[in-house]
Amino acid sequence: MLDLKGIDYENVFVRYDIRMESKEKPETIAAKMLPKDAVLKKVAEDIVYMKHKDVVESVKVALKTMGPVDVIDKGLVKGMDIVGELYGRGIYYLPHIMLAAKAMENGVKECEKKMTTAHVTKGTAVMHVAEGDPHDIGKNIAATLLKSNGYSVVDMGRDVPVADVVAKVAEVKPCIVTGTALMTTTMSAFPKIAERLLEQGIELPFVCAGGAVNRVFVESYPLGVYADKAMQGAKLAEKAVDGWDYKKIRAHWDALMAGKE
Ligand code: B12
Incomplete structure (x- = not known):
C-alpha cells in the first residue's frame, strides 16, 4: 500500500500564475503614477484598465482643452508606463498588455484626427x-x-x-x-x-x-x-x-x- 501520510498537498494543483501573483493591487501602483490633472487621469486610467472603447470618449473630452500631442504624451503614454510597471511586477500578464495596447491604438487614432498634415513635405x-x-x-x-x-x-x-x-x-x-x-x-x-x-x-x-x-x-x-x-x-x-x-x-x-x- 502506498503511504500517503506526510505528503504536503499545499503546492499541488495550484496554477503557476496564481502562485506567482503579486499581492499588490493595480490600483495601488497606478494611484502613485497617474497624472494629477483629472481629464488626463481618466485618459491614462482607460489605458491602465484596458477600456479600449471608453478611451475614445475620454480622449475626445481631453482634446477639448488641450492639443493632441499633450493628450498622447501626458495621458496615453503615462497610462502605458503604468501598464509596463504592472507587467514588470507580475501583476499584469500578456493578455492585459495586449488589451491595453489596443486601447492605446484607439486613443492615438482619435488624436491623429486633430493633427494637420502639411501638403509640402520638408523631408x-x-x-x-x-x-x-x-x-x-x-x-x-x-x-x-x-x-x-x-x-x-x-x-x-x-x-x-x-x-x-x-x-x-x-x-x-x-x-x-x-x-x-x-x-x-x-x-x-x-x-x-x-x-x-x-x-x-x-x-x-x-x-x-x-x-x-x-x-x-x-x-x-x-x-x-x-x-x-x-x-x-x-x-x-x-x-x-x-x-x-x-x-x-x-x-x-x-x-x-x-x-x-
Ligand atoms: C505593450 C507591450 C507589449 C505588446 C506590444 C504591442 C505593440 N503593438 O507594440 C505585446 C503584448 C505584443 C508585447 C509582447 C511581448 N513583450 Co512586451 N511590452 C509592452 C510594454 C508593456 C509597453 C511597451 C510600450 O508600448 N510602451 C509605450 C511606448 C509609447 O513606449 P516606447 O515604444 O518606448 O516609445 C517611447 C520612446 O521610446 C520613443 N520612441 C519610440 N520609437 C521612436 C521612434 C522615434 C523616431 C522617436 C523620435 C522616438 C521614439 O517615444 C515614445 C515616448 O514618447 C513593455 C513594458 C515597458 N516598460 O516598456 C513590455 C516589454 C517591452 N515587453 C517585453 C517582453 C519580454 C515581451 C514578450 C517577449 C513577452 C512574452 N513573454 O511573450 C512579447 C514579445 C514576443 C515576440 N517576440 O513577439 C519586455 C522586454 C524585456 C527586454 N528587456 O527585452 C518589456 C520591457 C516588459 C518587461 N518589463 O519585461 N509587449
Missing part, C-alpha cells in the same frame, strides 16, 4: 521597429508626430530585417532613418544597420529609440542618434534637413532636447 523619414521586435506603439506615435510636423514617412512596420532597412534607405534616400527596439534581444540590429549603410557609402542620422536602448549604447556605433521621446523626431529631422550630420547632432544633443537650439 522623408524611413522608420522601422528592429528585427524580431513586435513593439510598435512608440514608433507609431513618432510617425504620427513626424507627419504632423510636415515630414513624409516611409513606415516599414515592425520586425523588419536589417537588410530590408538598408535597402529601403538606399532606395528612398531619406533625411533620417529611425529604429525602435524595446527588447534587449533586438537592439543589436542597430549597429549592424549602421555598419551596412556605411559600407554602401550612405551617411545619415540614424535615430534610435525604445526602452531597450540608451544614449551611451546608441552613441557607441556610427550614425546613431538617441531619442527617448516621440516628439524629438521632428527636431532631429529638421536638423538633418539643415545639413547637420550625426556627429554635430550628438554634440548639440542636450541643447536640442532642451529646446535651446
Whole structure:
C-alpha cells in the first residue's frame, strides 16, 4: 500500500500564475503614477484598465482643452508606463498588455484626427521597429508626430530585417532613418544597420529609440542618434534637413532636447 501520510498537498494543483501573483493591487501602483490633472487621469486610467472603447470618449473630452500631442504624451503614454510597471511586477500578464495596447491604438487614432498634415513635405523619414521586435506603439506615435510636423514617412512596420532597412534607405534616400527596439534581444540590429549603410557609402542620422536602448549604447556605433521621446523626431529631422550630420547632432544633443537650439 502506498503511504500517503506526510505528503504536503499545499503546492499541488495550484496554477503557476496564481502562485506567482503579486499581492499588490493595480490600483495601488497606478494611484502613485497617474497624472494629477483629472481629464488626463481618466485618459491614462482607460489605458491602465484596458477600456479600449471608453478611451475614445475620454480622449475626445481631453482634446477639448488641450492639443493632441499633450493628450498622447501626458495621458496615453503615462497610462502605458503604468501598464509596463504592472507587467514588470507580475501583476499584469500578456493578455492585459495586449488589451491595453489596443486601447492605446484607439486613443492615438482619435488624436491623429486633430493633427494637420502639411501638403509640402520638408523631408522623408524611413522608420522601422528592429528585427524580431513586435513593439510598435512608440514608433507609431513618432510617425504620427513626424507627419504632423510636415515630414513624409516611409513606415516599414515592425520586425523588419536589417537588410530590408538598408535597402529601403538606399532606395528612398531619406533625411533620417529611425529604429525602435524595446527588447534587449533586438537592439543589436542597430549597429549592424549602421555598419551596412556605411559600407554602401550612405551617411545619415540614424535615430534610435525604445526602452531597450540608451544614449551611451546608441552613441557607441556610427550614425546613431538617441531619442527617448516621440516628439524629438521632428527636431532631429529638421536638423538633418539643415545639413547637420550625426556627429554635430550628438554634440548639440542636450541643447536640442532642451529646446535651446
Ligand atoms: C505593450 C507591450 C507589449 C505588446 C506590444 C504591442 C505593440 N503593438 O507594440 C505585446 C503584448 C505584443 C508585447 C509582447 C511581448 N513583450 Co512586451 N511590452 C509592452 C510594454 C508593456 C509597453 C511597451 C510600450 O508600448 N510602451 C509605450 C511606448 C509609447 O513606449 P516606447 O515604444 O518606448 O516609445 C517611447 C520612446 O521610446 C520613443 N520612441 C519610440 N520609437 C521612436 C521612434 C522615434 C523616431 C522617436 C523620435 C522616438 C521614439 O517615444 C515614445 C515616448 O514618447 C513593455 C513594458 C515597458 N516598460 O516598456 C513590455 C516589454 C517591452 N515587453 C517585453 C517582453 C519580454 C515581451 C514578450 C517577449 C513577452 C512574452 N513573454 O511573450 C512579447 C514579445 C514576443 C515576440 N517576440 O513577439 C519586455 C522586454 C524585456 C527586454 N528587456 O527585452 C518589456 C520591457 C516588459 C518587461 N518589463 O519585461 N509587449
